[in-house]
Amino acid sequence: EVLLVESGGGLVQPGGSLRLSCEASGFTFSTSWMSWVRQAPGKGLEWVANIKEDGTVKNHVDSVKGRFTISRDNTRSSLFLQMNSLRADDTAVYYCARDRSWGATDYWGQGTLVTVSS
Amino acid sequence: QSVLTQPPSVSGAPGQRVTISCTGSSSNIGTSSYVHWYQQLPGTAPKLLIFDINNRPSGVPDRFSGSKSATSASLAITGLQAEDEADYYCQSHDSSLNSYVFGTGTKVTVL
Numbered sequence: 001e002v003l004l005v006e007s008g009g010g011l012v013q014p015g016g017s018l019r020l021s022c023e024a025s026g027f028t029f030s031t032s033w034m035s036w037v038r039q040a041p042g043k044g045l046e047w048v049a050n051i052k053e054d055g056t057v058k059n060h061v062d063s064v065k066g067r068f069t070i071s072r073d074n075t076r077s078s079l080f081l082q083m084n085s086l087r088a089d090d091t092a093v094y095y096c097a098r099d100r101s102w103g104a105t106d107y108w109g110q111g112t113l114v115t116v117s118s
Numbered sequence: 119q120s121v122l123t124q125p126p127s128v129s130g131a132p133g134q135r136v137t138i139s140c141t142g143s144s145s146n147i148g149t150s151s152y153v154h155w156y157q158q159l160p161g162t163a164p165k166l167l168i169f170d171i172n173n174r175p176s177g178v179p180d181r182f183s184g185s186k187s188a189t190s191a192s193l194a195i196t197g198l199q200a201e202d203e204a205d206y207y208c209q210s211h212d213s214s215l216n217s218y219v220f221g222t223g224t225k226v227t228v229l
Contacts, residue, residue: 045156101169
């Protein structure tokens with residue numbers, strides 16, 4: 001059974017930092033592109049970032065460039081999202097997902113809520 | 119705002135056919151073979167329904183089908199069922215933004 005379990009969400013003040021983690025099991029993590037997708041409360045989906053199997057290629061949406069960094073540890077089958085300089089409009093549920101090909105994400109975690117507020 | 123536009127809502131009676139449009143541009147749908155569709159039931163993570171314009175992952179009923187014409191894509195649901203009531207999103211890659219983009223989302227209501 002494929003499982004993606006996110007953790008690390010919570011309440012943070014504007015300008016603060018958080019590190020999200022996603023632990024994967026049930027598939028070969030080291031040969032899969034991985035993505036983060038977020039969804040603000042009551043809003044639609046927004047692709048945030050993705051990372052190549054070996055971690056050598058990383059892409060981020062313009063709105064988070066310079067503030068968020070995606071990374072991975074294939075020895076621990078884990079995906080990360082380091083979020084710095086957080087803003088109120090970063091408030092969302094963040095999903096970890098496997099990219100089967102060209103953005104088509106076929107496995108999703110349950111999501112972790114990040115709330116940026118003073 | 120999203121570069122892929124979908125109607126906010128569509129509805130149909132059980133058994134009917136409904137279609138959801140996804141309108142983009144030459145920098146995304148118009149030049150991409152990678153158009154995907156997702157279903158999101160209330161309170162759950164999205165589920166991949168269609169990938170690469172018209173392919174279904176294992177386990178997705180053939181009531182769901184996708185197509186593309188020029189700078190627009192469509193998702194069709196035939197034999198509409200109560201369990202199909204959900205939000206649906208299209209997705210593509212945008213070469214100008216160098217980013218994946220999702221559509222604005224469509225809520226399907228079964229009357």
